[in-house]
Amino acid sequence: MKRKPSTEATSAWIRLMRVQSRVLDCVEQDLKKAGFPPLAWYDALLELSRAPSGELRPVELERQMLIPQYSTSRLIDRLVDEGLALRRECKIDKRGQFVEITEAGRELQKRMWGAYSAAIEKYVGSKLSDADAVKLSGLLDRLGCSCGEMKLPVTSESTPLR
Amino acid sequence: MKRKPSTEATSAWIRLMRVQSRVLDCVEQDLKKAGFPPLAWYDALLELSRAPSGELRPVELERQMLIPQYSTSRLIDRLVDEGLALRRECKIDKRGQFVEITEAGRELQKRMWGAYSAAIEKYVGSKLSDADAVKLSGLLDRLGCSCGEMKLPVTSESTPLR
DNA sequence: TCAAGATTGATGCAGGTGCATCAAGTGCGC
DNA sequence: GCGCACTTGATGCACCTGCATCAATCTTGA
Numbered sequence: 503m504k505r506k507p508s509t510e511a512t513s514a515w516i517r518l519m520r521v522q523s524r525v526l527d528c529v530e531q532d533l534k535k536a537g538f539p540p541l542a543w544y545d546a547l548l549e550l551s552r553a554p555s556g557e558l559r560p561v562e563l564e565r566q567m568l569i570p571q572y573s574t575s576r577l578i579d580r581l582v583d584e585g586l587a588l589r590r591e592c593k594i595d596k597r598g599q600f601v602e603i604t605e606a607g608r609e610l611q612k613r614m615w616g617a618y619s620a621a622i623e624k625y626v627g628s629k630l631s632d633a634d635a636v637k638l639s640g641l642l643d644r645l646g647c648s649c650g651e652m653k654l655p656v657t658s659e660s661t662p663l664r
Numbered sequence: 665m666k667r668k669p670s671t672e673a674t675s676a677w678i679r680l681m682r683v684q685s686r687v688l689d690c691v692e693q694d695l696k697k698a699g700f701p702p703l704a705w706y707d708a709l710l711e712l713s714r715a716p717s718g719e720l721r722p723v724e725l726e727r728q729m730l731i732p733q734y735s736t737s738r739l740i741d742r743l744v745d746e747g748l749a750l751r752r753e754c755k756i757d758k759r760g761q762f763v764e765i766t767e768a769g770r771e772l773q774k775r776m777w778g779a780y781s782a783a784i785e786k787y788v789g790s791k792l793s794d795a796d797a798v799k800l801s802g803l804l805d806r807l808g809c810s811c812g813e814m815k816l817p818v819t820s821e822s823t824p825l826r
Numbered sequence: 827t828c829a830a831g832a833t834t835g836a837t838g839c840a841g842g843t844g845c846a847t848c849a850a851g852t853g854c855g856c
Numbered sequence: 857g858c859g860c861a862c863t864t865g866a867t868g869c870a871c872c873t874g875c876a877t878c879a880a881t882c883t884t885g886a
Binding site: 506507508510511512513514515517518519520521522523524525526568619620622623625626627629630632633634635636637638639641642643644645646 | 685
C-alpha cells in the first residue's frame with residue numbers, strides 16, 4: 503500500500519466532494535424550479551453561442567465541455583429535439599457534422615443566465631469575499647492541474663461566464 | 665433579475681465544479697481499476713462499520729450519507745446481494761429494520777481504504793501542503809454552511825476517514 | 827380508543843450514464 | 857493506388873437515478 507494522505511488532505515477531499523455536491527444540487531434545483539433544463543444544456547448552448555458562427559463540431563463541444571463522446575452525442579440529440587440547435591452536414595469531412603445553435607437556443611441561454619447567475623450569487627458569491635473567491639480558485643486550480651488546463655472565462659460587462 | 669455574482673465568485677464556482685468532477689473521476693477510476701466497487705459502497709460500509717454494533721437503521725445511513733431515501737434503499741439491496749451486509753428486523757419498530765455489516769463487508773471496507781487513501785494522496789495530498797489543505801477546507805466550509813454541517817472524521821493512527 | 831397524519835422503506839417508470847462496439851470516412855505510409 | 861490505422865459520431869445494453877407513490881406501521885390528540 504502506498505503512502506497515506508495527511509488528515510488535512512483527507513479532510514479537504516471530503517469537503518470538496520460534499521460541498522460541491524450540495525452547492526451543485528442547490529443550483530440545479532433553483533434552475534429546475536424556474537422551469538429550466540439541466541446545467542449541461544446551458545453549458546452546451548453557451549459554447550455554441552460563443553463559437554464564431556454559432557456552430558461547432560460535436561468533437562469540439564466534447565473537448566470544451568470535458569464530457570465523453572457518447573454523452574455529447576446524446577446531449578445534441580436533446581437540444582435538436584427541442585429546437586435549440588440543429589445538425590448541419592460538414593462538407594469538408596463527411597464523417598462529421600456541425601451543430602448550430604438556433605435563435606431559440608440563444609434566447610434560452612440568455613434567459614437561463616438570469617437564473618443561473620442569481621443562483622451563483624446566492625450560493626457562492628454571497629458567502630465569500632472576492633478575495634476569498636480568488637484564494638479558493640487558486641487552491642482548486644492546484645488540484646486540477648494534472649488533469650489538463652481550464653478555460654478562463656472571458657468576461658465582459660454582461661457576458662455570461664461559464 | 666437578481667444581483668449578479670462577481671467574476672471572482674463565478675470563477676470560483678466554475679473551478680469548484682470542474683475540479684471536483686475531475687478529481688472524483690480520477691479517484692473512482694483508480695478504485696475501479698483496482699477492482700473495487702464505487703465509492704458510495706465504501707461510504708456506506710464505513711458508516712456501518714463505525715456504528716456501535718455494526719448496524720444502522722436505513723434512515724440513519726441516509727442521514728449520514730446525505731443521499732435520498734430511495735437511493736439508500738437500493739444501495740442496501742446491492743450490499744446485501746453481495747453479502748457485504750444483511751437486513752435484520754427491527755423489533756421495536758416493525759416498519760423499520762437494521763442493516764448489519766458482515767465480516768466480508770468489514771474486510772472489503774478495509775481493503776478499499778488502501779486504494780482509496782492512496783488515491784487521495786495522489787490527487788489531493790501530493791498537490792497541496794497541509795496548510796493549504798486547511799485553507800481549502802476552511803473556504804469550502806463557508807460555502808457548505810447553509811446546507812447543514814459536516815461530520816468531522818475522527819482520526820486515529822490508521823483509522824480510515826471519510 | 828380511534829382516526830388523521832407522520833414516518834419508514836420499497837418500487838414502477840422514465841430518463842440519464844458508462845461501456846463496448848459499430849459503420850462510415852479520412853489520411854498516412856508504402 | 858491500396859491497405860491499415862485513426863477519427864468521428866451513433867447506439868444497444870446494463871445499470872443508476874429522480875420522481876411519484878404505495879403499504880405498513882407508529883404517534884398524536886381529542
